[in-house]
Amino acid sequence: MRDFSQDHRWLSINTATVRKSKGADLPLPDIIEACVKRGIRAISPWRDQVQAAGLANVSKLVRTHGLELSGYCRGGMFPAADAAGLKAARDDNRRAVDEAAELRAPCLVLVVGGLPGALQGKAAHKDIALARSQVRDGIAELLDYAKQARMPLAIEPLHPMYAADRACVNTMEQALDLCDELDPKRTGALGVACDVYHVWWDPKLEQQIARAGKERLLAFHVCDWLTPTADLLNDRGMMGDGVIDIPRIRGWVEAQGFAGYSEVEIFSTGNWWQRSHEETLDTCIARHKTVV
Amino acid sequence: MRDFSQDHRWLSINTATVRKSKGADLPLPDIIEACVKRGIRAISPWRDQVQAAGLANVSKLVRTHGLELSGYCRGGMFPAADAAGLKAARDDNRRAVDEAAELRAPCLVLVVGGLPGALQGKAAHKDIALARSQVRDGIAELLDYAKQARMPLAIEPLHPMYAADRACVNTMEQALDLCDELDPKRTGALGVACDVYHVWWDPKLEQQIARAGKERLLAFHVCDWLTPTADLLNDRGMMGDGVIDIPRIRGWVEAQGFAGYSEVEIFSTGNWWQRSHEETLDTCIARHKTVV
Numbered sequence: 001m002r003d004f005s006q007d008h009r010w011l012s013i014n015t016a017t018v019r020k021s022k023g024a025d026l027p028l029p030d031i032i033e034a035c036v037k038r039g040i041r042a043i044s045p046w047r048d049q050v051q052a053a054g055l056a057n058v059s060k061l062v063r064t065h066g067l068e069l070s071g072y073c074r075g076g077m078f079p080a081a082d083a084a085g086l087k088a089a090r091d092d093n094r095r096a097v098d099e100a101a102e103l104r105a106p107c108l109v110l111v112v113g114g115l116p117g118a119l120q121g122k123a124a125h126k127d128i129a130l131a132r133s134q135v136r137d138g139i140a141e142l143l144d145y146a147k148q149a150r151m152p153l154a155i156e157p158l159h160p161m162y163a164a165d166r167a168c169v170n171t172m173e174q175a176l177d178l179c180d181e182l183d184p185k186r187t188g189a190l191g192v193a194c195d196v197y198h199v200w201w202d203p204k205l206e207q208q209i210a211r212a213g214k215e216r217l218l219a220f221h222v223c224d225w226l227t228p229t230a231d232l233l234n235d236r237g238m239m240g241d242g243v244i245d246i247p248r249i250r251g252w253v254e255a256q257g258f259a260g261y262s263e264v265e266i267f268s269t270g271n272w273w274q275r276s277h278e279e280t281l282d283t284c285i286a287r288h289k290t291v292v
Numbered sequence: 293m294r295d296f297s298q299d300h301r302w303l304s305i306n307t308a309t310v311r312k313s314k315g316a317d318l319p320l321p322d323i324i325e326a327c328v329k330r331g332i333r334a335i336s337p338w339r340d341q342v343q344a345a346g347l348a349n350v351s352k353l354v355r356t357h358g359l360e361l362s363g364y365c366r367g368g369m370f371p372a373a374d375a376a377g378l379k380a381a382r383d384d385n386r387r388a389v390d391e392a393a394e395l396r397a398p399c400l401v402l403v404v405g406g407l408p409g410a411l412q413g414k415a416a417h418k419d420i421a422l423a424r425s426q427v428r429d430g431i432a433e434l435l436d437y438a439k440q441a442r443m444p445l446a447i448e449p450l451h452p453m454y455a456a457d458r459a460c461v462n463t464m465e466q467a468l469d470l471c472d473e474l475d476p477k478r479t480g481a482l483g484v485a486c487d488v489y490h491v492w493w494d495p496k497l498e499q500q501i502a503r504a505g506k507e508r509l510l511a512f513h514v515c516d517w518l519t520p521t522a523d524l525l526n527d528r529g530m531m532g533d534g535v536i537d538i539p540r541i542r543g544w545v546e547a548q549g550f551a552g553y554s555e556v557e558i559f560s561t562g563n564w565w566q567r568s569h570e571e572t573l574d575t576c577i578a579r580h581k582t583v584v
Contacts, residue, residue, distance in 0.1 A: 115519075115535055118519045118535060119519070121519055121520060122519075123519060123535045126535050126536065126537040127537065128492075128493070128537070132495065159452060159453065160451060160452045160453070160493040160494070161451065161452070161453045161521070161524075163492075163493035164493075164517055164519050164534075164535045165519050165520070168493075170493055170494075170495070171495070174495045200420075200455075201420070201452040201455035201456075201460075201462055202452070202462075203424065203462070203463070203466045225456055227407075227410045227411070227413055227414075227415060227456050227457050228413060228457070228524070229453070229524055232453075232520070232521055232524065242456075243407055243410060243415045243418050243456045244418065245418040245419065245420070
């Protein structure tokens, strides 16, 4: 297992972590500048932030500063209530692949979607098996496109509390079943993003990380699970402030040969998004060296 | 699959559902009276409610009215930070078995506990594997005692969002692995409580219900998953108000031969606990007949 205590060479910042500074939106160029200033070597930007700043502009900034990406957030949201919705998802996912390629991301992260309409509070139906089947078909189709663009797809199993509205792929085992089905030869074109927040609770986690192996471990995300957790979406904790044994999980991932970035992704309406982004980034660096 | 549309013969009320009426605590005798008045045949009371009303008193009320129990809530909370804590949990669980026997419950439901201290906001450690090992040992020891009292133990896998503070058994598969280990002969002394709220998201649910079989399906709980869900603990929905395909899951359970009560367990600070218990119970009956 790599020693992170001496520097933050392998720290990446998911830009949602500093999406807000003291409660106000922080534009992506400002986030990039603050990261570069601190010697942070990698980021994982969100599409809406890239769009707001302009893809060409962001691409130029990233290249100028020699930044790497640890992923691109995000594609997915495959299920839909009708054919038009499925086609819209397909087209949007292809654009996401193109953007990821332009930014030289190592993978496009997929948050696969849940029951259509549930995120807006009104699910079109209750058939999660149908949603899962649409996810399978959506990934299968996107995979052909992504292979041509040489852009690996990383299925991110989301915590089961998001099964209805954000992602109906909820365990590493389920994500790897999809990988086995759609990329049986383990070409590296399809894998998983392992976010400790989503999977820490899973009694089969160690076993499934071993099953994934290096070819399918495309990203590693960290934050922490707070007790109590005040909000299902936006109350993630800073590493070290919660109950997740992050080094243990990182050890399992690195035992498979994963040697990439440890990406910090924290959504925190009540705490970190209220602080200055400088404080948040400095804390990320400190915690990366001590508790990740 | 049984037809529930004509009556509510197989409806049970978990008494937490009407723990409060218009925001005020409702004593268990009042809950029992309101259930009896509506022809509800079974309840599943919580220990704190029984204690407040007096065990002998509750036992007498139940027998006088010819009420059945669909379960007794609850034992568990096995993990502890030290030997004294483990012993206290052991002793308390034995008392729970005795109470369940006095009330002629068909099973004692086990919410197994998580990281010690996490429920109070300060976890003693982050070793969920250790907690799980203490759960295993705790159930093994309690099982000997419960067998003598002829009281089946029903492990309730809780939703993974409770893994830290309430239960580190989080899937049906995990609960059944424990059953296989501790009661390999399927004697009926150890099984599971299947609560749709906790397990509806699980891609292996149908398979694991079939694995459980009739001998191990000791209880069936219903409510619904709301989108959005405002609170991790106390924002459960009334059946029909959320996204869970309850009849599909009930069909799987009954296909194994389960022929017991469908127990309504709703924790709802912001909605149902603010209404009158009469309205809540009447709604439970109506929904039992139409969407369960």
